[in-house]
Amino acid sequence: MRALLEPLATVPGVQIAMLVSEDGVPIVVRGEARQESGGESVDDAEVLAGLTASWIADVCRAIAPISWNTPRHLVLRASRGTLIAMQAPRALLVVVIGRGVQAGELRLPMESAIARMEREIRVGNQRASGQTPAEADESTQPTGIFPARQAPAPTVAARVEPAKNRNSEPYGPSGE
Amino acid sequence: MRIFQGWLAGGRVRAAKKRLAENPTARRYAELAQEHALLKDLDRALKVVEEGITAFPADADLRRMSGMFRQLGLEDRTRALARELETAPRPALWREMCEMLLEAGRLARAEDAAAQWFQTTQEGEAQYYRARARAERFFADRRRDDGRLAYELADAAEKLMEGDPRALDLRAQIAARAGAWGEARRDLSRLLEINPGDQALEARFRMAVAMFDGPKTIDQAFREVERSGRLADEPRDRDPKAPVVDSAESEAPVVAPARARPLLQQIARIPGIQAAFYLRGATALVQGPKGPTAERTARTVREILTVSRSAARRLGLGHAAEIRIEGDHGTLLMLPGELGSGALWIGGEVTRRHEEAVRDLSIAASSDEVAA
Numbered sequence: 001m002r003a004l005l006e007p008l009a010t011v012p013g014v015q016i017a018m019l020v021s022e023d024g025v026p027i028v029v030r031g032e033a034r035q036e037s038g039g040e041s042v043d044d045a046e047v048l049a050g051l052t053a054s055w056i057a058d059v060c061r062a063i064a065p066i067s068w069n070t071p072r073h074l075v076l077r078a079s080r081g082t083l084i085a086m087q088a089p090r091a092l093l094v095v096v097i098g099r100g101v102q103a104g105e106l107r108l109p110m111e112s113a114i115a116r117m118e119r120e121i122r123v124g125n126q127r128a129s130g131q132t133p134a135e136a137d138e139s140t141q142p143t144g145i146f147p148a149r150q151a152p153a154p155t156v157a158a159r160v161e162p163a164k165n166r167n168s169e170p171y172g173p174s175g176e
Numbered sequence: 177m178r179i180f181q182g183w184l185a186g187g188r189v190r191a192a193k194k195r196l197a198e199n200p201t202a203r204r205y206a207e208l209a210q211e212h213a214l215l216k217d218l219d220r221a222l223k224v225v226e227e228g229i230t231a232f233p234a235d236a237d238l239r240r241m242s243g244m245f246r247q248l249g250l251e252d253r254t255r256a257l258a259r260e261l262e263t264a265p266r267p268a269l270w271r272e273m274c275e276m277l278l279e280a281g282r283l284a285r286a287e288d289a290a291a292q293w294f295q296t297t298q299e300g301e302a303q304y305y306r307a308r309a310r311a312e313r314f315f316a317d318r319r320r321d322d323g324r325l326a327y328e329l330a331d332a333a334e335k336l337m338e339g340d341p342r343a344l345d346l347r348a349q350i351a352a353r354a355g356a357w358g359e360a361r362r363d364l365s366r367l368l369e370i371n372p373g374d375q376a377l378e379a380r381f382r383m384a385v386a387m388f389d390g391p392k393t394i395d396q397a398f399r400e401v402e403r404s405g406r407l408a409d410e411p412r413d414r415d416p417k418a419p420v421v422d423s424a425e426s427e428a429p430v431v432a433p434a435r436a437r438p439l440l441q442q443i444a445r446i447p448g449i450q451a452a453f454y455l456r457g458a459t460a461l462v463q464g465p466k467g468p469t470a471e472r473t474a475r476t477v478r479e480i481l482t483v484s485r486s487a488a489r490r491l492g493l494g495h496a497a498e499i500r501i502e503g504d505h506g507t508l509l510m511l512p513g514e515l516g517s518g519a520l521w522i523g524g525e526v527t528r529r530h531e532e533a534v535r536d537l538s539i540a541a542s543s544d545e546v547a548a
Contacts, residue, residue, distance in 0.1 A: 051487060052491070055487035062480045065472050065475070071501045073500075073502040075499070076491075076499055077498040078496050079497060080493050080494035100247060
């Protein structure tokens with residue numbers, strides 16, 4: 001999990017990147033825990049995680065009467081920094097960036113981190129269900145440029161290669 | 177090798193200047209500034225960007241570059257000051273460091289620097305800068321603990337700085353903005369004794385006298401600011417708990433800037449916009465949804481604005497400037513202002529046109545012009 005957040009934490013302007021459980025407990029924290037101008041309120045990653053989860057819960061409560069689903073991506077830009085939160089599998093990916101950095105610049109790295117996380121979880125689940133790592137890896141890899149076309153399973157007949165002198169080609173009543 | 181690189185870079189600067197002279201656009205200004213920055217000539221890069229901003233005031237990239245170059249210049253000076261302070265610390269350097277950090281809004285670092293200064297010299301001025309940094313945090317985040325500490329530090333500084341009215345002025349300012357008008361009046365009268373005839377001070381004193389509405393301790397004032405999220409000198413909503421929702425088509429009179437309705441109607445015609453909201457005090461104008469749906473949606477937007485403002489303060493991020501919520505519903509884009517807020521519910525992708533529209537709405541909501 002730490003490795004998943006590493007690319008995010010190294011993006012210029014990112015002060016802290018963390019994975020937070022839905023109830024506001026930090027799971028993984030990368031980057032500086034201390035924010036430039038935030039003082040003790042965000043010195044502690046636990047406080048940041050708790051406050052972020054609480055804000056998102058408040059937003060969800062506010063949108064419930066108009067029947068909107070839980071938001072996927074939330075941005076809170078303020079005078080001294082920006083908080084970005086994105087829904088990850090059973091968690092929240094939270095990033096705090098400083099002034100002068102656009103929230104849009106973090107969208108792709110955050111989506112990539114979540115995609116990697118989802119893949120890790122899929123592989124983990126498949127390993128747990130008894131598949132070999134190779135099979136699990138295969139099933140999580142992209143199927144190619146035409147995903148709808150399934151490659152036929154190799155058969156014994158398909159493996160017979162025609163000899164150059166045509167001796168091995170079928171002959172007789174049906175092969176003449 | 178360095179000479180060769182310098183010669184090459186000089187050529188690129190000349191070419192960028194030529195392109196800019198032929199066709200001055202915001203992008204060409206940005207390119208020239210970038211070339212100067214690559215040569216580590218930040219002063220000239222900043223000058224080019226500022227010239228570009230004068231010619232193209234709406235260009236976001238140039239503004240961003242200006243902020244970035246300023247930040248880099250500040251970093252350089254801060255590093256130089258820190259080095260000098262290590263070898264030969266003296267009050268002038270500490271003062272410059274604190275002033276610069278405060279001006280840049282780097283409040284935690286400013287307070288740290290002032291604390292270090294105080295630790296080494298025990299000077300009252302150091303305590304004053306600590307108080308200023310903490311007071312700025314209180315004004316931005318409205319937290320009671322910040323206010324209390326800033327007030328205590330200003331008090332301590334005032335005792336140490338005999339004959340210097342700055343700490344007393346700061347204490348009066350904290351008390352007035354928190355709404356402890358009795359305390360503010362006492363400090364301002366002492367300031368007037370030191371500087372008799374100062375018109376600005378007299379105006380502040382008259383205001384403190386006019387606003388005094390009974391005894392209130394400084395701690396009660398801080399608690400009230402934390403609870404309401406508003407400083408005493410800020411405009412207040414009429415009754416935020418009872419929003420009056422008005423569909424823009426209805427004829428009911430509402431207190432709103434005169435251009436809010438036509439602006440809402442105009443914005444709602446932009447492709448992709450599902451609803452446009454104008455929120456000011458207890459008034460909400462909605463263009464798009466009608467009837468109870470309009471009311472429910474406006475309430476939701478108002479509630480999100482309230483919780484987000486409070487969250488930004490509690491997170492130590494300062495004033496909320498933009499809130500963006502994306503999901504299956506599309507995007508809800510909100511711009512809170514001092515007096516009112518604008519919001520847009522956008523069905524598809526958010527474009528620059530949408531961002532400009534919500535900015536216009538927010539400006540209209542924060543303007544003082546009111547319909548008859």
